[in-house]
Amino acid sequence: MNIVDLNNVTKKYFINKSKEYQKVLDKINFSINKGEIIGFIGANGSGKSTTIRAILGLIKIQVGAITRNTKSIGYLPEKTKLYKELTGREFLSFISSLSSNSLKRSSVIDLLEKLDIQKDQEKRIKNYSKGMIQKLGFVSSLINDPELIILDEPLSGVDINARETIKDIIKEFSRRDKSFLITSHNMQDIADLSHRIIKIVKGKIDFDDLSQKYFYAKNQNYRIKYLEGNDIKEIMADENDLGSSINEIKNKEFKLLNIIKVEKSIL
Numbered sequence: 001m002n003i004v005d006l007n008n009v010t011k012k013y014f015i016n017k018s019k020e021y022q023k024v025l026d027k028i029n030f031s032i033n034k035g036e037i038i039g040f041i042g043a044n045g046s047g048k049s050t051t052i053r054a055i056l057g058l059i060k061i062q063v064g065a066i067t068r069n070t071k072s073i074g075y076l077p078e079k080t081k082l083y084k085e086l087t088g089r090e091f092l093s094f095i096s097s098l099s100s101n102s103l104k105r106s107s108v109i110d111l112l113e114k115l116d117i118q119k120d121q122e123k124r125i126k127n128y129s130k131g132m133i134q135k136l137g138f139v140s141s142l143i144n145d146p147e148l149i150i151l152d153e154p155l156s157g158v159d160i161n162a163r164e165t166i167k168d169i170i171k172e173f174s175r176r177d178k179s180f181l182i183t184s185h186n187m188q189d190i191a192d193l194s195h196r197i198i199k200i201v202k203g204k205i206d207f208d209d210l211s212q213k214y215f216y217a218k219n220q221n222y223r224i225k226y227l228e229g230n231d232i233k234e235i236m237a238d239e240n241d242l243g244s245s246i247n248e249i250k251n252k253e254f255k256l257l258n259i260i261k262v263e264k265s266i267l
């Protein structure tokens, strides 16, 4: 059984008083399966956070349906706002008091130590740095051992070591059959983590498949340089027309200079 199903989800926001609206989500369909890590990508303003808020039931959708087959969803919002007067420890015990299914104290300490914020547990959150808040928010999204964890830009604002640690923790939880929906603008992180990639473009799903397919099939491009007389010329080709482009250059008796594999911009 899927953890979450989105069926034809459409969300409109009114943009002014004359009832003009913007369709922010347009017939979105996808499911989240058990144990999978979904990389949810798309340019700024494409509708990722809105989709997430709809899944969490924080906003109402006008058309379509969202089925949640679990009550336990962990969430790290894009802009992490925590209770600033609490200490890290108080904040985490408050969050874990909301559920009867929290992680063991020793597992929480283990996470805090891995992220190097165990030593900061008695400090008030108002004295935390951006990265520390992000790490604490990340731990709080896991603390009640939810079946699905939704992380909106979990790796922004943290240093390189913490990035790797957070990715390792996500992979470890996914091996225990936890599902993740993760947004990031960093394609290296998305490639490292995701089993599946869902790409949204202007409120519509543009790609939903295994991540290998995304990175190997969709993302290969070649830059071919050649000499036409004394001029250096350059053309682009993708996987499919690489051979024919090279043949064309050879048939015209131009001199092939080099072929460089380049990454297409994926957003």
Ligand SMILES: Nc1ncnc2c1ncn2[C@@H]1O[C@H](COP(=O)(O)OP(=O)(O)O)[C@@H](O)[C@H]1O
Pocket: 013, 014, 024, 042, 043, 044, 045, 046, 047, 048, 049, 050, 051
């Ligand atoms: N509460 C809101 N009222 C009006 N427009 C909104 C609201 N929230 C988001 N939007 C608009 O919806 C679009 C998608 O936003 P968002 O889901 O935050 O994108 P993303 O997370 O992919 O960057 C943007 O054009 C944004 O301005």
Ligand SMILES: [Mg+2]
Pocket: 048, 049, 050, 078, 152
């Ligand atoms: Mg967003």
